[in-house]
Amino acid sequence: MPEEAEREALRELDRLSKLPPAAAEYSVIRTYLDWLTDLPWQSVTEDRLDITVAREVLDQDHYDLVKLKDRIIEYLAVRKLRRDRAQPEPDDVLDDSDQAATDAETPETDEPESPPDLIRREREGVILCFVGPPGVGKTSLGRSIARAMDREFVRESLGGLHDEAEIRGHRRTYIGAMPGRIIQALRRVGSRNPVFMLDEVDKVGADYRGDPTSALLEVLDPEQNREFRDNYLNVPFDLSQVMFIATANVLDTIPPALRDRMEILQLSGYTEEEKVAIAKGYLVPRQIRENGLRPSEVRFEDEALSRIIRDYTREAGVRELERQIGAVCRKVAAKVAAGATESTHVDADAVPELLGKKRYHSQVAERTAIPGVATGLAWTPAGGDILFIEATKMQGNKGFTVTGQLGDVMKESAQAAMSYIRANAAALGIDEAQFADLDIHLHIPAGAIPKDGPSAGVTMATALASLLTERPIRPDLGMTGEITLRGQVLPVGGIKEKVLAAHRAGLTTICLPRRNENDLDDVPQGARDAIQFILVDRVDDILQAAFPDLEGTKSDKITLKEKQQAEQA
Numbered sequence: 001m002p003e004e005a006e007r008e009a010l011r012e013l014d015r016l017s018k019l020p021p022a023a024a025e026y027s028v029i030r031t032y033l034d035w036l037t038d039l040p041w042q043s044v045t046e047d048r049l050d051i052t053v054a055r056e057v058l059d060q061d062h063y064d065l066v067k068l069k070d071r072i073i074e075y076l077a078v079r080k081l082r083r084d085r086a087q088p089e090p091d092d093v094l095d096d097s098d099q100a101a102t103d104a105e106t107p108e109t110d111e112p113e114s115p116p117d118l119i120r121r122e123r124e125g126v127i128l129c130f131v132g133p134p135g136v137g138k139t140s141l142g143r144s145i146a147r148a149m150d151r152e153f154v155r156e157s158l159g160g161l162h163d164e165a166e167i168r169g170h171r172r173t174y175i176g177a178m179p180g181r182i183i184q185a186l187r188r189v190g191s192r193n194p195v196f197m198l199d200e201v202d203k204v205g206a207d208y209r210g211d212p213t214s215a216l217l218e219v220l221d222p223e224q225n226r227e228f229r230d231n232y233l234n235v236p237f238d239l240s241q242v243m244f245i246a247t248a249n250v251l252d253t254i255p256p257a258l259r260d261r262m263e264i265l266q267l268s269g270y271t272e273e274e275k276v277a278i279a280k281g282y283l284v285p286r287q288i289r290e291n292g293l294r295p296s297e298v299r300f301e302d303e304a305l306s307r308i309i310r311d312y313t314r315e316a317g318v319r320e321l322e323r324q325i326g327a328v329c330r331k332v333a334a335k336v337a338a339g340a341t342e343s344t345h346v347d348a349d350a351v352p353e354l355l356g357k358k359r360y361h362s363q364v365a366e367r368t369a370i371p372g373v374a375t376g377l378a379w380t381p382a383g384g385d386i387l388f389i390e391a392t393k394m395q396g397n398k399g400f401t402v403t404g405q406l407g408d409v410m411k412e413s414a415q416a417a418m419s420y421i422r423a424n425a426a427a428l429g430i431d432e433a434q435f436a437d438l439d440i441h442l443h444i445p446a447g448a449i450p451k452d453g454p455s456a457g458v459t460m461a462t463a464l465a466s467l468l469t470e471r472p473i474r475p476d477l478g479m480t481g482e483i484t485l486r487g488q489v490l491p492v493g494g495i496k497e498k499v500l501a502a503h504r505a506g507l508t509t510i511c512l513p514r515r516n517e518n519d520l521d522d523v524p525q526g527a528r529d530a531i532q533f534i535l536v537d538r539v540d541d542i543l544q545a546a547f548p549d550l551e552g553t554k555s556d557k558i559t560l561k562e563k564q565q566a567e568q569a
Helices: 003-017 024-038 051-061 066-086 096-105 114-120 138-149 181-189 212-219 256-260 272-290 302-312 319-337 348-355 408-423 432-437 457-469 495-505 514-522 525-530 539-546 560-568
Strands: 127-131 153-157 195-199 243-248 263-266 298-300 344-346 373-380 383-395 399-403 438-443 477-479 509-513 532-536
Touching: 003 024, 024 181, 051 066, 051 138, 066 138, 066 263, 138 153, 138 195, 138 243, 153 181, 212 256, 272 298, 272 302, 272 319, 298 302, 298 319, 302 319, 302 348, 319 344, 319 348, 344 348, 373 457, 373 495, 383 457, 383 495, 399 408, 408 438, 408 457, 432 438, 438 457, 457 477, 457 539, 477 495, 477 539, 495 509, 495 514, 495 525, 509 514, 509 539, 514 532, 532 539
Parallel strands: 127 243, 127 263, 153 195, 195 243, 298 344, 373 477, 399 438, 477 509, 509 532
Antiparallel strands: 373 383, 383 438
8 A cells, every 4th residue: 555554554553452352442443444455555457458349349338429439449549559658669778888878978956857757647547427318328338438448347326415425435533434435436346447437427416414526526636536535544545547437417417617527428319210220239139138038039120110219219318118129028928938929020010019009199290280389499308309389369468478387598588589570570471550459378388397498489489470470380390599689590509419309200391590500410310311401590581491481581591401512513
């Protein structure tokens, strides 16, 4: 162990030798010494730095996730180059006479040599944070990384954690004191350079017992965790070689100081094609194995998997898809065990017989068939989703009501949308006099779900324009963007998740702010080919797309495909 820890251990051992075994302090010191001697002070596992093998392992366990896999490969490549180039080349080795001459020419100074010091202080570990909706493979990816690097793997779930002592440990003055979860986990795996996964870091709370996220600041800071001091041990322990990986669904609840210490890697939901590939390569074989079947006893067609995805799941990840596949496998297992069949072929027509009536229906066409209903795109912690914004009018006196459990920002967007429509009523062909005798009600369904954010501004304006001009909106059109009083459309976030949600819902045309064009590079090619993107700068462009025959809307909109064709020409 390090010098300071050894000195403290010997001091406590000397105290222990002077105490009778019946003394109350005896067991406390004995337990403390057990912890000191059991910790992996110098025990490390040798990294497997074979880039080809690491990539094969990552591809075996997870489909897609290209950016994350590339980041791990980059880390291994840097480690490999540093290890190989830290060894002197054969031509660089000096014999004794050359070394003596070099020493004689080098003046003696009291200052330490900088290159070895810099090498000693280089950061060994890496701190990543995987952020994405549930079920996309964040937690299981950590185990695959450990397998690819041939390191030990340890996982600690931080969801619901409120006590700071869970991270730093309790002081020895307390009865039953123990080190924190970090030290306990390292003792359990017996290595000081494992892959350490901090699961659900965005769900850590704070109360009178302290703030665990503040304790994590030292753990996840490469400049501080070289000498991490647990309250129980009270001696420094080097965490710099640990590869920390945190997972979260959202970033908003993570304090900025803690977020700054981690490298954020975003994960998004999967398209239907990607889910089919994941099901064929990973989920179906696993469920066949877990339900006691042989591969020859059940076979899934691609059309059957697509129907399960469309009609029986509504998610960004694949957890519910695996449950439904498992349900099919259990029914097949029951038939095989009873001797009723030897092999089952699951095609699209057999899915309702095995899983019952479909659970999800596409409501876009029927809900937008009447004027006043627009389809918007929303971002949620569980991935993207579509939302319907409904507007209706009745006799009244200039009243404007907005409902649906909305946050302040969304309410302000509704007011801005209403003001824009009233200010441009003449250009839109709306009789301005009717506002004096009308009450307008704007509602966003799913009122039990809190909703906030400015990205529904253009959808609200389009719904109001549809209501007042009595024109229905195209049923295959979705939209997102923030609106200003001057009619500008400002960029918003979560474009990839929103586009994937529109693709799942069957929308074929999406209006996006022009400044979000670069975000489309992250959208899978299959979704980009199936959807026509209209890049807009003003609300008039969206209204022209929603009502092609609406007078007074002058638009210079250009679709993404038209722009690409023009660039190629």
